[in-house]
Amino acid sequence: MSYPATAPWTRGEFEERLRDKSRGYHIHHPFNVRLNGGLCSPDQVRGWIANRFYYQSLIPRKDAAILLNCDDRATRRLWVQRILDHDGVPGGESAGGIEAWVRLGSAAGIPPGELWSLQHVVPGVRFACDAYLDFARRSPWQEAVCASLTEMFAPRIHQDRLAGWPEHYPWIAPEGLAYFRSRIPLARRDVEHGLAVTLDHFDTLERQQRALGILQFKLDILWAMLDAIERAYPA
Numbered sequence: 001m002s003y004p005a006t007a008p009w010t011r012g013e014f015e016e017r018l019r020d021k022s023r024g025y026h027i028h029h030p031f032n033v034r035l036n037g038g039l040c041s042p043d044q045v046r047g048w049i050a051n052r053f054y055y056q057s058l059i060p061r062k063d064a065a066i067l068l069n070c071d072d073r074a075t076r077r078l079w080v081q082r083i084l085d086h087d088g089v090p091g092g093e094s095a096g097g098i099e100a101w102v103r104l105g106s107a108a109g110i111p112p113g114e115l116w117s118l119q120h121v122v123p124g125v126r127f128a129c130d131a132y133l134d135f136a137r138r139s140p141w142q143e144a145v146c147a148s149l150t151e152m153f154a155p156r157i158h159q160d161r162l163a164g165w166p167e168h169y170p171w172i173a174p175e176g177l178a179y180f181r182s183r184i185p186l187a188r189r190d191v192e193h194g195l196a197v198t199l200d201h202f203d204t205l206e207r208q209q210r211a212l213g214i215l216q217f218k219l220d221i222l223w224a225m226l227d228a229i230e231r232a233y234p235a
């Protein structure tokens with residue numbers, strides 16, 4: 001039996017190609033390699049935390065843009081949890097991911113007001129994060145879901161931080177690292193859902209190739225953020 005050259009990849013093959021994109025993840029960026037290898041100065045670590053705060057602060061707005069564009073109730077019911085994970089629920093069990101990031105900043109010596117002021121956010125980081133929010137606003141919701149799939153690769157980078165930072169950066173109070181610990185199960189849960197949406201929606205070869213392009217766009221955002229941070233906080 002012969003298949004036309006344009007037959008879509010099987011689900012397994014498509015997923016493998018998506019996962020293969022890990023090779024371009026920011027875990028391999030020279031700045032991250034130095035950061036998780038214990039080679040960054042306190043100013044560089046603080047610069048990274050303060051700049052990444054902008055990304056964290058936009059994530060729930062990005063997820064709200066997906067909800068706005070999503071006409072599928074079943075998806076919205078699952079997706080709304082992501083906003084609560086980051087913003088927290090008043091009186092709830094967890095203060096939320098953004099608050100946990102603020103605590104990371106405090107543990108590293110950055111007062112909350114200084115983080116919230118965004119005074120340390122450099123233009124390249126701002127542009128990159130804004131591009132992600134803008135993409136989620138303007139694209140079909142399934143494409144924005146696909147862009148979130150860099151989270152497939154995130155548990156490893158969080159684990160690297162948990163494993164290395166206490167020894168490399170003993171001046172950071174250990175309770176500040178709680179954000180990284182909290183994200184590992186949440187990222188796995190999010191990816192399970194995001195991957196199911198992506199494997200269902202991108203069901204022709206052309207669409208599957210588009211999905212790989214979207215994932216590359218998101219990898220580029222994360223990479224460009226570290227390029228900008230590296231430039232702002234030279235060794």
Ligand SMILES: O=C(O)c1cc(C(=O)O)c2c(n1)C(=O)C(=O)c1cc(C(=O)O)[nH]c1-2
Nearest residue numbers: 059097147148149150151154157158183222
């Ligand atoms: O620390 C990291 O390297 C990292 C990367 C990513 C990512 O790959 O987009 C996310 C996160 N962290 C993260 O904490 C997070 O909540 C998150 C949400 C999303 C998303 O696209 O919806 N990515 C990420």
